[in-house]
Amino acid sequence: MITLPVVLAFAAVLFGIGLYGVLGQTNAVMVIMGVELMLGAAMLNVVGFLRFAHQDSTSGAFFVLILLTLMALEAAIGFGLVISTFRNRRTAEVDDLTDLSG
Amino acid sequence: MSDLATALVFWPVGALMLVTALYVFVTSSMARAGLLLLAALALEGLLFLALASEFLGVLMLLMMSAEMVIMVFFMVMFMPDPGGLMGMDMVHDKRRSAGAAVVVGLLLAVVAVLTDWPAQMLPPDAPDVRAIGFEVMGRSMFSFLFAGMAILFTIVGGIMVAKQGGRYGVGAPAGEAREG
Numbered sequence: 001m002i003t004l005p006v007v008l009a010f011a012a013v014l015f016g017i018g019l020y021g022v023l024g025q026t027n028a029v030m031v032i033m034g035v036e037l038m039l040g041a042a043m044l045n046v047v048g049f050l051r052f053a054h055q056d057s058t059s060g061a062f063f064v065l066i067l068l069t070l071m072a073l074e075a076a077i078g079f080g081l082v083i084s085t086f087r088n089r090r091t092a093e094v095d096d097l098t099d100l101s102g
Numbered sequence: 103m104s105d106l107a108t109a110l111v112f113w114p115v116g117a118l119m120l121v122t123a124l125y126v127f128v129t130s131s132m133a134r135a136g137l138l139l140l141a142a143l144a145l146e147g148l149l150f151l152a153l154a155s156e157f158l159g160v161l162m163l164l165m166m167s168a169e170m171v172i173m174v175f176f177m178v179m180f181m182p183d184p185g186g187l188m189g190m191d192m193v194h195d196k197r198r199s200a201g202a203a204v205v206v207g208l209l210l211a212v213v214a215v216l217t218d219w220p221a222q223m224l225p226p227d228a229p230d231v232r233a234i235g236f237e238v239m240g241r242s243m244f245s246f247l248f249a250g251m252a253i254l255f256t257i258v259g260g261i262m263v264a265k266q267g268g269r270y271g272v273g274a275p276a277g278e279a280r281e282g
């Protein structure tokens with residue numbers, strides 16, 4: 001039997017895995033992948049609420065559409081920044097980008 | 103889909119999704135990482151299907167398969183060893199980042215399990231594509247137009263950021279040009 005807390009717990013673990021990618025990975029493309037997983041966890045949450053806790057499901061489904069758009073935009077801008085960084089520094093490693101560090 | 107069928111699909115597919123998502127950051131090859139991320143998000147699309155969101159599930163499968171194929175190209179371009187044959191380590195601050203991820207994930211999971219959520223079960227025939235279409239053309243039209251404009255601005259902005267010379271053109275002004 002699947003209930004809302006089960007879905008939310010799966011999404012929480014997926015969010016944690018994405019957070020590990022964002023905090024721990026050295027390559028900018030891998031950081032973008034972590035953000036994708038975190039947004040995927042948010043979408044799983046919304047779909048869980050749609051299925052188990054919300055009567056007005058159509059507007060909730062629309063919210064997932066907006067999140068899918070956000071995923072695509074985040075990846076596009078992220079890749080643009082990666083290309084720009086690579087042009088200037090010949091690297092996509094976040095450890096090498098220390099101009100603003102204190 | 104009945105409750106039993108939902109459970110039979112959800113548990114194995116959900117577990118496989120978490121395993122593939124974790125292996126995205128464990129493998130030493132970016133090409134493999136991209137394909138594993140594609141698998142994780144495709145499995146999430148299957149979860150959407152199991153949770154009676156057919157339209158969103160199919161949309162997720164289509165969008166993510168296209169996006170991840172593009173992402174694999176970027177990964178192969180921007181890593182020194184796309185095949186992962188040298189076994190390099192792409193992780194920094196491993197203990198603290200893993201600790202933060204475990205704490206946040208467990209905290210969210212505990213809150214999800216312990217909270218008394220409202221139980222208003224959705225009828226299995228909703229939402230359908232027709233209802234979502236009316237929603238997009240109805241009261242959510244402004245939001246949908248905003249999303250469209252955001253996509254347009256992202257296309258223009260992404261190209262401007264990525265192109266040779268940045269937003270100032272090929273001849274960058276003094277102070278903007280960097281050593282290659």
